[in-house]
Amino acid sequence: MMFCFKRAGFAKDMIHLFGGIRFRYMDIFDVEGTRLLVGACAGTLETLRLYPTDPGGE
Amino acid sequence: MHLKSVPSPVRNLTARSSLVDFDLSRHKLLRTLEVRARFIVPGHGSCAPDPAISSFLRTVLSTITSLEFSEVIVAFRETDFCGVAQYSRPPDIYRDMTPDQRAEEASWHCDLFKVFREVHTLRGFRLVLCAEVWDCVGEYTMRVLRWAVAAEKAGRRLKYFPSEPLVIYSPRGSPETYRNIRR
Numbered sequence A: 001m002m003f004c005f006k007r008a009g010f011a012k013d014m015i016h017l018f019g020g021i022r023f024r025y026m027d028i029f030d031v032e033g034t035r036l037l038v039g040a041c042a043g044t045l046e047t048l049r050l051y052p053t054d055p056g057g058e
Numbered sequence B: 001m002h003l004k005s006v007p008s009p010v011r012n013l014t015a016r017s018s019l020v021d022f023d024l025s026r027h028k029l030l031r032t033l034e035v036r037a038r039f040i041v042p043g044h045g046s047c048a049p050d051p052a053i054s055s056f057l058r059t060v061l062s063t064i065t066s067l068e069f070s071e072v073i074v075a076f077r078e079t080d081f082c083g084v085a086q087y088s089r090p091p092d093i094y095r096d097m098t099p100d101q102r103a104e105e106a107s108w109h110c111d112l113f114k115v116f117r118e119v120h121t122l123r124g125f126r127l128v129l130c131a132e133v134w135d136c137v138g139e140y141t142m143r144v145l146r147w148a149v150a151a152e153k154a155g156r157r158l159k160y161f162p163s164e165p166l167v168i169y170s171p172r173g174s175p176e177t178y179r180n181i182r183r
Helices: A010-018 A034-040 B056-063 B099-122 B135-154 B175-182
Strands: A002-005 A025-031 A047-049 B032-036 B071-076 B126-131 B166-169
Touching: A010 A034, A025 A034, B032 B056, B056 B099, B071 B099, B099 B135, B126 B135, B135 B166
Parallel strands: A002 A025, A025 A047, A047 B032, B032 B071, B071 B126, B126 B166
Antiparallel strands: none
16 A cells, blocks of 8 residues: 655666565556556556545545 | 546545556556545545546546456545534434435435446446444444435435445544554
């Protein structure tokens, strides 16, 4: 789960560090590097949630 | 629909990205897309309607090529219900609705279903309406969503779907939880 994430380059670094990412579920909202993250999970992603999970409220 | 035809960035939804980022044409295992109702059609009391947000679901669905894809879950929060007072708690969590507010809410549901019918022609899916709300208003919000489905059924506008939309409830804490987190 990622939302309102502004650090440019983090997604790229994470993918590079782990040699790729293989999430099956992504909860992503207002994130720098969205295209990279979504694209990196093309082979595994089953569920894409496009709004923030907030257990407490809006 | 071509992704580049959609203005970006889409306000509120993807402030740091654009709809081009949601090209799901290579996601062959994708089964479910979860979106918020307000991203499909801005709800009552919201800011001015944004055509880019309204076209969001159409645009993203048009990119999906996965044969596994079967479900769109549309989430509703407390703020999507006119009869729920924000920042209150039981027994004051409900507020009286004027006839105009009732009509506005019903009209919003109608608009949502209109989009669902349109996008269903792009891509078949099972529609799931999920009340993702505080536990104290779960029953009420489920009832409102069931009314919305019943209204569509009464108007014979559900015939486009292979099965009747499913209404589910996913509790997400309570107003107290919200206050504790905000402190």
